[in-house]
Amino acid sequence: MRGDPGIRMTTQRAAILAEVQAADEHLTAGEIFERVRRKYPTIAYGTVYRTLHLLAERGLIQEFPFGDQASRFDRRTDRHDHVHCTSCGALVDVDVPSAILARQVAADQTGYEIHGHQTVFTGICPDCQRSRQDGRDGRDND
Amino acid sequence: MRGDPGIRMTTQRAAILAEVQAADEHLTAGEIFERVRRKYPTIAYGTVYRTLHLLAERGLIQEFPFGDQASRFDRRTDRHDHVHCTSCGALVDVDVPSAILARQVAADQTGYEIHGHQTVFTGICPDCQRSRQDGRDGRDND
């Protein structure tokens, strides 16, 4: 959480970080690559991946491995959970304070020393719910 | 949940299902492939994947997409969560009843109609905890 991340801040790294922080969605590496490339056409996919991992390691962003699909990158760096719409694929943040209690339960049950946890809720987002009621069947993306 | 899954039960499918149900760990498709191949040397990787997805669809087993690694397949078909050891990679089941409460919180916060949820706890398993105390540094698998 210090201002100086202790890494060499190059043009590309700054651009990648800015792109993640500018997005209010959870971008994949591919999407970030596309966006950064609009400004820096010569940037390489490898650079994007290397940088994203570096930034995540330094705590400037958060990586969220998303099932069997591509990892998403989140500008939020605090612990939180996600809700995934199985109809349109939307992915939004959610804060579930009671989840903290679950860690104790998990620790007691397994003997593990719990360091973190991540919950993914699946369901139908408000937009898709409306689409269904309207008789339209929503975009059945997947 | 009926006894008859409504699928043609071939030799290969039966073997794959049996292998998942015989395992007390969470196998990857690759591991299942290896095990089944001991008995049916000509089985194809493609068959294993197709069958695993079919079985999961029919509710005979459960697929658990595991971060950026290979999916794991679980003989348990009921909802439950997992604890992952970041030191040795062990993955065990855990039941966190309080998590049900979290669904209401998530629904209230996002307006989603929540259908399911999955929590992954990360931490250090009892074995690795012991290894550390013994001065040995555990198998730092990853």
Next chain:
DNA sequence: CTCCATGCAAAGCCTTTGCATACCG
């Protein structure tokens, strides 16, 4: 006998990596 599942192999994603060069500090 008909339809579906299998085997095989190639291809598809996402991601990582080796290497020479360019660039930051």
Next chain:
DNA sequence: CGGTATGCAAAGGCTTTGCATGGAG
């Protein structure tokens, strides 16, 4: 100027898929 980040391209891991053949009901 020295060390490191970049660009490029190839490779790596997991998974999916097209097609002809073989097996199940």
